[in-house]
Amino acid sequence: xxxxxxxxxxxxxxxAATVAAATMTxxxxxxxEMASSATSxxxxxxxxxxxxxxxxxxxxxGGGIGGMTVANNLKKKDKDMDILVIEKNDTxxxxxxxxxxxxxxxxMTLGSFIFDYAQPIQKxxxxxxxxxxxxIDRSAKVVTTSSGAVGYDILVLSPGIGYNYEAxxxxxxxxxxxxxxxxxxxxxxxxxxxxxxxRNLNNMEDGDVVITIPSGKxxxxxxxxxxxxxxxxxxxxxxxxxxxxxxxEGAGFAKKPAFIESWEALYGDKIVFIPNSKVTDxxxxxxxxxxxxxxxxxxxxxxxxxxxxxxxxxxxxxxxxLIPLNKASDVIGMAGLEVTKDTFxxxxxxxxxxxxxxxxxxxAVGDVVGHGIxxxxxxxxxxxxxxxxxxxxxxxxxSYELPVxxxxxxxxxxCYSMVGDMPETAIMVTHDFSWNGSAIMGKGNVPKGPNGLxxxxxxxxxxxxxxxxxxxxxxx
Amino acid sequence: MDRRNFLKVVGATxxxxxxxxxxxxxxxxxxxxxxxxxxxxxQLLDGAGAPIKIxxxxxxxxxxxxxPHVSTPAILLNLDESTAKDVKLTSExxxxxxxxxxxxxxxxxVAYSAICSHQLAHPTPxxxxxxxxxxxxxTMAFERSGVIVCSSHLSSFDAREGAKRLSGPAIDPLASVxxxxxxxxxxxxxxxxxxxxxxxxxxxxxxxxxxFYGGKRxxxxxxxxSAKTVPLTEYTKEIIQY
Numbered sequence: 001x002x003x004x005x006x007x008x009x010x011x012x013x014x015x016a017a018t019v020a021a022a023t024m025t026x027x028x029x030x031x032x033e034m035a036s037s038a039t040s041x042x043x044x045x046x047x048x049x050x051x052x053x054x055x056x057x058x059x060x061x062g063g064g065i066g067g068m069t070v071a072n073n074l075k076k077k078d079k080d081m082d083i084l085v086i087e088k089n090d091t092x093x094x095x096x097x098x099x100x101x102x103x104x105x106x107x108m109t110l111g112s113f114i115f116d117y118a119q120p121i122q123k124x125x126x127x128x129x130x131x132x133x134x135x136i137d138r139s140a141k142v143v144t145t146s147s148g149a150v151g152y153d154i155l156v157l158s159p160g161i162g163y164n165y166e167a168x169x170x171x172x173x174x175x176x177x178x179x180x181x182x183x184x185x186x187x188x189x190x191x192x193x194x195x196x197x198x199r200n201l202n203n204m205e206d207g208d209v210v211i212t213i214p215s216g217k218x219x220x221x222x223x224x225x226x227x228x229x230x231x232x233x234x235x236x237x238x239x240x241x242x243x244x245x246x247x248x249e250g251a252g253f254a255k256k257p258a259f260i261e262s263w264e265a266l267y268g269d270k271i272v273f274i275p276n277s278k279v280t281d282x283x284x285x286x287x288x289x290x291x292x293x294x295x296x297x298x299x300x301x302x303x304x305x306x307x308x309x310x311x312x313x314x315x316x317x318x319x320x321x322l323i324p325l326n327k328a329s330d331v332i333g334m335a336g337l338e339v340t341k342d343t344f345x346x347x348x349x350x351x352x353x354x355x356x357x358x359x360x361x362x363x364a365v366g367d368v369v370g371h372g373i374x375x376x377x378x379x380x381x382x383x384x385x386x387x388x389x390x391x392x393x394x395x396x397x398x399s400y401e402l403p404v405x406x407x408x409x410x411x412x413x414x415c416y417s418m419v420g421d422m423p424e425t426a427i428m429v430t431h432d433f434s435w436n437g438s439a440i441m442g443k444g445n446v447p448k449g450p451n452g453l454x455x456x457x458x459x460x461x462x463x464x465x466x467x468x469x470x471x472x473x474x475x476x
Numbered sequence: 477m478d479r480r481n482f483l484k485v486v487g488a489t490x491x492x493x494x495x496x497x498x499x500x501x502x503x504x505x506x507x508x509x510x511x512x513x514x515x516x517x518x519q520l521l522d523g524a525g526a527p528i529k530i531x532x533x534x535x536x537x538x539x540x541x542x543x544p545h546v547s548t549p550a551i552l553l554n555l556d557e558s559t560a561k562d563v564k565l566t567s568e569x570x571x572x573x574x575x576x577x578x579x580x581x582x583x584x585x586v587a588y589s590a591i592c593s594h595q596l597a598h599p600t601p602x603x604x605x606x607x608x609x610x611x612x613x614x615t616m617a618f619e620r621s622g623v624i625v626c627s628s629h630l631s632s633f634d635a636r637e638g639a640k641r642l643s644g645p646a647i648d649p650l651a652s653v654x655x656x657x658x659x660x661x662x663x664x665x666x667x668x669x670x671x672x673x674x675x676x677x678x679x680x681x682x683x684x685x686x687x688f689y690g691g692k693r694x695x696x697x698x699x700x701x702s703a704k705t706v707p708l709t710e711y712t713k714e715i716i717q718y
Contacts, residue, residue, distance in 0.1 A: 411630040458716035465628040469595025
């Protein structure tokens with residue numbers, strides 16, 4: 001965290017220096033021109049100083065599920081609202097359902113997951129800036145990006161996650177981390193990571209695929225187990241000899257009974273779960289993963305607690321999907337907001353709200369929120385809509401009380417995981433949301449179908465329809 | 477003769493129709509002109525081609541007919557309790573309109589467009605995600621059953637109150653199919669009230685329209701004369717309900 005803060009300050013300083021130079025050489029007109037092309041709203045730049053390429057009532061950082069939902073819904077409420085979305089990528093790739101690409105399910109190609117931003121921008125009419133956020137100055141209310149600096153009245157942060165290799169592997173050099181990212185990417189941030197993982201699987205010889213589950217909060221808690229299912233179905237279809245090894249730092253994982261039921265029926269002993277195991281090192285050249293496994297000895301101490309032992313073990317892999325500790329995106333550090341002290345660093349929220357605790361003009365949605373609701377696609381969509389209600393009411397001079405404060409929201413989250421192919425079967429979890437006086441919490445429920453099984457063909461159809469609908473909600 | 481009956485019904489027994497067109501004129505046409513649209517007046521017939529009689533509708537059973545387009549499904553329900561009266565509904569874009577009531581002697585019979593107002597999940601000949609969940613069946617979407625549930629994103633709608641949204645990511649009510657009962661107990665569909673999603677539906681489901689209706693153009697054709705009305709279990713192969 002400390003280091004990110006320093007980096008942010010450094011970037012801030014660089015940004016300011018560039019701006020000063022531009023002013024001295026009389027480039028203010030040019031800055032105005034940049035605004036017209038970069039934010040597609042020439043008028044917004046008129047009358048601004050040379051240090052800003054635009055200023056907007058609402059600036060949203062992140063064109064993912066949370067940010068797009070806030071932008072779309074604010075515009076639905078007030079089509080004249082002055083909104084800018086800042087996004088570093090020029091296309092969106094979906095994390096939800098992307099494991100079905102790994103599993104080579106029917107019709108699931110890269111094209112199934114990639115969406116352009118042209119349709120929603122055209123439909124809703126907000127401004128767009130493609131650029132990477134370098135610094136946030138909350139006192140001046142300015143966001144500095146690689147494409148210029150913009151001012152805001154209200155800032156919404158939906159920057160998603162980053163990876164925290166440094167915390168998990170303190171002895172690794174930056175070069176080693178970069179190497180591991182290239183050959184064994186986590187594939188929770190869609191894009192090239194998914195392409196690499198898919199290629200590694202396509203090219204694999206007989207042998208094991210190892211997937212690691214980190215500790216702490218991470219994006220899409222059922223993702224590693226869903227991925228294990230999809231890798232297993234891929235290996236079955238391709239007749240690749242070997243197992244899928246799921247190594248977890250904790251004792252379990254999301255929807256575990258439903259996954260275990262599915263694995264036993266569909267894959268026999270092909271998927272092996274190794275709990276209580278902390279990944280300590282990887283040698284990408286020999287393809288060996290080292291982990292420290294804690295198990296019971298069967299003996300009790302004087303207080304009747306089982307005596308545990310920790311052993312160092314290794315596993316030879318053919319393909320590694322190393323999912324490291326997750327953390328909030330560095331953008332959160334740049335904003336200097338108060339965050340939780342865990343390894344993730346969730347943004348502390350201002351009560352039953354998506355306003356941040358630190359700054360009433362800064363809101364947060366998506367994976368970074370400091371409520372007890374799951375970091376899932378549908379939750380980001382729900383939070384985005386709630387956040388849009390709050391901001392819209394505020395700009396009209398009123399306020400909006402989240403309905404969840406008064407009564408629980410039934411099935412606020414619904415999350416599907418594909419577990420099998422031919423025929424496709426899936427499992428699901430729903431979360432009811434409620435306010436406990438200090439945070440919005442989610443209570444999960446993993447249902448069984450009428451035949452007494454968790455996995456259902458109908459649920460697989462629902463998964464596909466859910467995905468179509470969620471993407472349509474944002475991009476059509 | 478049908479035409480005369482229809483006029484008589486409207487003129488003499490306004491209470492028997494779902495939405496009194498004069499209400500619509502006053503409340504809605506003045507504002508937007510968009511919340512009620514009259515379509516071909518068609519009679520609901522069963523799978524064998526015989527007229528559906530309102531008195532024969534089983535309680536709490538999902539019946540499906542395609543209306544007003546040949547590919548747009550609607551559900552017909554005979555609820556086990558009377559519907560509310562004069563329900564004020566608001567669309568996502570802020571238009572207000574009034575859903576007057578169910579029809580039949582106990583005001584229990586209602587019809588709604590079965591295309592989810594959120595993201596268009598609907599019954600198809602292959603599967604159905606949107607239907608009424610009977611009171612004795614569980615649902616994860618709402619605190620009680622006896623509501624219409626879309627099991628794609630788990631939204632629920634109040635069948636007793638003009639398909640007003642109860643829970644989930646949907647915002648709009650389901651559009652209502654305005655139905656009437658003839659003097660001989662027959663059922664007729666005459667129009668659609670509320671913000672329907674037909675335009676998005678035709679845009680979104682091109683492959684499906686091709687598969688079941690021979691293409692988007694053919695799927696968009698308006699239903700004429702009569703609409704085949706069957707239980708959902710006959711309409712679709714698989715009901716997906718949470």
